[in-house]
Amino acid sequence: MSKIVIDGMEYVEAPEILTSLEIESRMAHNSERFGLSPGYIEAMSGIRERRIWEPGKLVWDAAILSAEKLLQRLNIDRSEIGCLINPSVSRDYVEPTITIMVHNALGLGERCMNLDINNACMGFTSAVEVISNMLRLGQIKYGLIVNAESSRDVIDITTKRLADPEIGLEDFIPEFASLTLGSGSVSMLLCREEDARFDGHVIEETMVAVDSRYGMLCYGDHNQMRCEAHTMLKKGLELVKRTWDICMEEFEVWGDQIDRFVPHQVSMPHKKAFVQTTGVPMEKLELIFPEYGNTGPIAWPMGLAVAERKKNIGPGSKVAVFSMGSGFNSSCMRITW
Secondary structure, eight states: OOOEEEEEEEEEEOSEEEEHHHHHHHTHHHHHHTTOOTTHHHHHHOOOEEEEOOTTOOHHHHHHHHHHHHHHHHTOOGGGEEEEEEOOSOOSOSSSOHHHHHHHHHTOOTTOEEEEOOBTBTHHHHHHHHHHHHHHTTSOSEEEEEEEEOOHHHHHHHHHHHTOTTOOHHHHGGGGGGGGBOOEEEEEEEEEGGGOOSOOEEEEEEEEEEOGGGTTSEEEOSSOEEEOHHHHHHHHHHHHHHHHHHHHHHOSSOGGGOSEEEOOOSOHHHHHHHHHHHOOOGGGBOOOHHHHOBOGGGHHHHHHHHHHHTTSSOTTOEEEEEEEETTTEEEEEEEEO
16 A cells, blocks of 8 residues: 655744733733733743734635745646645634635646645644545545644734733633644645655554543634633543553554654643653654744644754654644654654
């Protein structure tokens, strides 16, 4: 059976830097009232800053940036792209889909299936699985994933709400996670190994584990996200441990044989707990959240791209990718770079 490979990927940073101290300044009165010292967002999350798009930037327009950058580098015949998937959590409208707008802007063919997938922070992983299966079945030659996330509006709305002098600490804490969100754009092209012309990073193995009892520990819409952070961390780590154990049982290469781990990018407390749960040394983790914030489903592909740019991974590196979605879904993917 043909192996599925990442034939190329590109990311685009959102242009504006928003520091955690700047966010705190918007809610300074309440922060003082709650006894929070300056720098509490970074102290609690490890996130120093995040990127945001310019005002009014549409999600589909941001997605086009990395997609066009990728397709121009690969110089691929766009009529050969048989499937386009967008797994963004962020979205401009209920309809039309983001992919229909991207399809038109990229000039893709009339036989190119296009759809949005919504699976929280697991979305990009789910898109890889869908396209990989289509490639194995011979339905398409190339599949393109485009994903942009935009946190400007939710941060603006949240900080305005949390600056209300009438708000209590019991409302402030559940919305803290919204203050950690970041923005960016990532695109990835997948194909069978024999059709790869460029990078050819081989997706060796994938697995999924689910514990769906906790669907409402984190919930949100365009205006608000509320999280029971302590319970999410505790219950999520139980699934992380189960996921790790399954990988130890089923994957041919795992544990000490992995050169670089790209975990789900949430916060430093989560990463320290991940290290304690799995035994993976912190120095093997590719962490981007201190500079980019929690970027949701684009976190691990951005992490891969950053790791390659920094030369933390190179040809032949054995890489493991972890992703998690609220509720919980968990996934591991092993890639030979």
